[in-house]
Amino acid sequence: MTVRLAPTSAGGRQTSDVAIEPTPEVAGRGSIDVSGVGYRYPGAAAERQVIDDLSFSVRPGEFVCVVGPSGCGKTTLLKLLSGLVPAESGGIHVDGVPVQGPPSNLGFVFQDHARALLPWRNAVRNVEFGLEAAGVARKDRRELARQALRRVQLPDVENLYPAQMSGGMQQRLQIARALAATPSILLMDEPFAALDALTRFALEDALLEVWRELGLTVVFVTHDLDEAVYLADRVVVLRRGPARVVRELQVELDRPRDQGRTRAEPEFVALRYELFETIRAL
Amino acid sequence: MNMAGIVAGLRPYVLGLAGIAVLTAGWAVVAAAELLDGVPPPLEVFSALGEQLTGAELWRATGHTVAVTASATAIATVIGVLVGAAIGMSAMMDRLLGSTINTLRFVPPVALIPVVLLIMGFGSGSEIVVGTFAALWPVLLNVAAASREIKSRFEDMTRIQRLGPVRKLFSVYVPGTVAATITGVRVAAALALILVVAIEMLAVPAGLGHQVRFAGNALQLPTMYAYIVWTGCVGLLLNSVLQATERYLRRP
Numbered sequence: 324m325t326v327r328l329a330p331t332s333a334g335g336r337q338t339s340d341v342a343i344e345p346t347p348e349v350a351g352r353g354s355i356d357v358s359g360v361g362y363r364y365p366g367a368a369a370e371r372q373v374i375d376d377l378s379f380s381v382r383p384g385e386f387v388c389v390v391g392p393s394g395c396g397k398t399t400l401l402k403l404l405s406g407l408v409p410a411e412s413g414g415i416h417v418d419g420v421p422v423q424g425p426p427s428n429l430g431f432v433f434q435d436h437a438r439a440l441l442p443w444r445n446a447v448r449n450v451e452f453g454l455e456a457a458g459v460a461r462k463d464r465r466e467l468a469r470q471a472l473r474r475v476q477l478p479d480v481e482n483l484y485p486a487q488m489s490g491g492m493q494q495r496l497q498i499a500r501a502l503a504a505t506p507s508i509l510l511m512d513e514p515f516a517a518l519d520a521l522t523r524f525a526l527e528d529a530l531l532e533v534w535r536e537l538g539l540t541v542v543f544v545t546h547d548l549d550e551a552v553y554l555a556d557r558v559v560v561l562r563r564g565p566a567r568v569v570r571e572l573q574v575e576l577d578r579p580r581d582q583g584r585t586r587a588e589p590e591f592v593a594l595r596y597e598l599f600e601t602i603r604a605l
Numbered sequence: 606m607n608m609a610g611i612v613a614g615l616r617p618y619v620l621g622l623a624g625i626a627v628l629t630a631g632w633a634v635v636a637a638a639e640l641l642d643g644v645p646p647p648l649e650v651f652s653a654l655g656e657q658l659t660g661a662e663l664w665r666a667t668g669h670t671v672a673v674t675a676s677a678t679a680i681a682t683v684i685g686v687l688v689g690a691a692i693g694m695s696a697m698m699d700r701l702l703g704s705t706i707n708t709l710r711f712v713p714p715v716a717l718i719p720v721v722l723l724i725m726g727f728g729s730g731s732e733i734v735v736g737t738f739a740a741l742w743p744v745l746l747n748v749a750a751a752s753r754e755i756k757s758r759f760e761d762m763t764r765i766q767r768l769g770p771v772r773k774l775f776s777v778y779v780p781g782t783v784a785a786t787i788t789g790v791r792v793a794a795a796l797a798l799i800l801v802v803a804i805e806m807l808a809v810p811a812g813l814g815h816q817v818r819f820a821g822n823a824l825q826l827p828t829m830y831a832y833i834v835w836t837g838c839v840g841l842l843l844n845s846v847l848q849a850t851e852r853y854l855r856r857p
């Protein structure tokens with residue numbers, strides 16, 4: 324695959340089309356509020372409380388990264404935010420409304436693309452799948468799907484099946500499907516964890532570009548501290564057993580960020596160091 | 606196309622025929638040396654087969670056996686898909702039906718033959734019932750396993766996409782289980798054929814099984830073997846058709 328570092332913003336804008344831009348009433352939305360949430364998997368013993376009294380909130384349009392030790396409950400947190408599992412205690416509100424099931428303005432990018440992409444559909448039909456479910460008219464689907472594929476820089480693979488694509492391409496495809504439905508919130512569960520560094524850099528930049536253009540709210544789980552600092556407006560650190568927020572780090576690095584320059588900035592290095600020490604102390 | 610291309614194209618068939626050639630050669634040796642009683646030489650069997658192939662009886666018997674086998678397989682497929690999908694998609698249905706299915710599927714279908722004959726008589730109906738019983742399990746178990754797999758793999762995704770039950774069924778479960786279903790049907794058709802021929806040999810006076818037994822009773826051994834060979838050919842053809850369908854459905 325071609326790996327493009329730092330997509331040119333001018334070029335990226337020109338290829339995009341108005342139809343996929345967020346509609347005005349959606350643009351301002353996408354707030355998340357989590358207060359005092361607790362969760363334990365059904366049937367688990369009382370001491371296996373995965374999340375306890377966890378609170379944080381995300382402003383509309385904010386890019387928040389969540390980091391924490393492995394197994395601390397990051398995936399579980401995303402499942403709670405998306406309404407895939409119900410909170411046991413406390414409250415989760417998306418745009419001020421209590422979450423009862425997956426909200427329609429929410430997209431989810433799974434850690435494992437095999438659990439998201441349909442192997443019997445080619446790329447463009449996989450993107451269309453999301454639009455079918457959202458009730459988009461047949462005649463508009465193909466064009467919207469193509470736009471979404473262009474947006475993640477995946478333009479020439481329409482007819483390839485997931486099995487014929489690399490891991491990075493499949494993650495892009497998954498992101499394209501989530502974007503095609505014009506969500507205002509995007510939850511991402513270690514989406515780039517299985518990729519090589521160069522591909523990851525390219526996808527991080529593509530994601531930031533899309534985020535900026537569409538004004539999305541993003542909650543991005545990662546175990547890569549550099550990635551968290553590079554992407555985020557704010558990094559939320561969870562501790563383990565049961566998960567709770569121990570620290571929130573504001574990241575005020577200039578945007579648009581650049582893989583080379585931003586990572587070399589003293590502020591980046593300092594934040595990364597602070598994050599590392601915070602997690603080590605857990 | 607050049608010669609090498611033709612040779613390469615025929616290679617799988619040549620290899621497939623090699624096994625049959627070796628078997629036939631072994632059979633010819635056994636018959637020539639008169640090692641076993643009642644084994645006519647292959648040439649006699651093949652000329653008897655040629656004779657039968659030009660007559661009407663073989664084709665009538667073949668038509669009967671194939672029709673009954675196809676009916677049994679079709680009924681088994683419908684029941685197997687419905688019940689298999691139900692227990693694969695719903696944990697409640699699995700608990701409800703699981704132990705019943707696991708008991709029934711260990712009942713040898715041959716053991717059913719006398720019972721079915723008593724209840725339904727010596728006609729095609731009995732053949733279809735026994736054939737269906739044998740053919741049911743491969744379809745049912747394959748469909749159940751495939752839908753269970755699809756459910757656990759795509760449950761979160763389908764919920765995030767807010768799929769309704771109908772769309773979920775037709776855009777996820779059906780395409781996701783169709784290949785495994787055909788594999789089940791292929792195994793099922795083979796079992797149905799075996800059971801249909803068996804019940805014809807034992808009791809029902811029609812079809813290929815009946816011809817085998819009839820020729821045997823009349824001590825026309827070459828004809829009897831000709832029918833056995835022919836039954837094998839019918840099975841091979843049936844399997845090839847279903848295998849091609851399966852390959853087509855499993856692309857890309």
Ligand SMILES: Nc1ncnc2c1ncn2[C@@H]1O[C@H](COP(=O)(O)OP(=O)(O)OP(=O)(O)O)[C@@H](O)[C@H]1O
Pocket residue numbers: 364367373392393394395396397398399400546
């Ligand atoms: N379906 C489940 N049933 C019971 N317990 C579970 C289930 N899924 C996860 N857990 C438990 O919940 C805890 C948190 O799991 P989770 O997957 O949210 O962690 P994570 O932070 O995403 O880990 P990782 O970084 O390795 O992906 C773990 O201790 C795990 O054992």
Ligand SMILES: [Mg+2]
Pocket residue numbers: 397398399434512
């Ligand atoms: Mg996880």
